[in-house]
Amino acid sequence: MVRHVDPEVLALVALGEPLADDADRTHLAGCAECTAEVASLRAVVAVGRSVTDADALVAPSAAVWDRIRGELQLATTPGGDPAAPGEPAPVTELEPVTELDERRARAAVRPEPGEVVAAFTAAGATAAGLIVGGAGGALWASDAFAPAAEPAVLATAALDPLPGWAASGTALVEEEPDGGRVLVVTLDGPAVAGDFREVWLIDREVQRLVSLGVLTGSDGRFTVPAGLDLSDFAIVDISEEPLDGVPAHSGDSIVRGTLGA
Known part of the structure; x- marks a missing residue:
């Protein structure tokens, strides 16, 4: 071999x-x-x-976070089931929606046009489908960051x-x-x-x-x-x-x- x-x-x-x-x-x-x-x-x-100071991130709107929480089921009822459509989804005390959840969600859901979100923390790598490999820092993302064609x-x-x-x-x-x-x-x-x-x-x-x-x-x-x-x-x-x-x-x-x- x-x-x-x-x-x-x-x-x-x-x-x-x-x-x-x-x-x-x-x-x-x-x-x-x-x-x-x-x-x-x-x-x-x-x-x-090639990244410059002009490459600033744009903060997403509240509607983006609503879609993110819905897709990842971050907010659930006390019984563990997703909230019914049209009803507010209360957050349980045991599993609060934390800042970490939001950072994970940023890399997992594609934003609407004009809304750019990103996540670069190691803790968010699993949920985002982001792999940081070797000293070169090669990045892949499951959805929001499509790999460039080699x-x-x-x-x-x-x-x-x-x-x-x-x-x-x-x-x-x-x-x-x-x-x-x-x-x-x-x-x-x-x-x-x-x-x-x-x-x-x-x-x-x-x-x-x-x-x-x-x-x-x-x-x-x-x-x-x-x-x-x-x-x-x-x-x-x-x-x-x-x-x-x-x-x-x-x-x-x-x-x-x-x-x-």
Whole structure:
């Protein structure tokens, strides 16, 4: 049975932390499943980091709480049966509707248009159907928070070092909802000050190449030109470039790998 990288470690990778364990680094470089999981978690991280001060919650109306209590049967008669339609539902002394009940209910019932409710407490996770997993804080909700569709992974590659280099990395191609393609690359280890590293797609005969852009830091996302045949331009290459103003490949490749399904 294949031993995959621990989910919490994958969450740290998605947050930008380097892999300290050589075995995990080697496994991630060649495992499409773990690579796809990291890509999925990075999408969650991107959403979380995009929240601004302008993203304020709107308080729900009293009618929303009435619907919430009715659906979850938070208010019952002393005999334990739900109150009859049209009658007020008294709250028992043993099971009062608490602030915790309301926080749980916020995540379990979809509000009317214009009424946004949310719950992020661990105590409300069970009732809300909310799962908080690993250090990355990946979230799913049963109703109010529908999970975002994960991007389809079209191809992956392990990036191996070329002579004179000790780095390694991974690459994968994601398909976006509009049909566009994005090359996601991760290079093990942070960039050294003054480094200028460029990402390329090279044909299988290593005769033609297309530059996708400059890699800043240890990972990046690059748009694949529409119409570029990845079955032909299947080699992912990251090079060290001099600051000489020459757009051609320097010939000094750090890592390289071939995309495969």
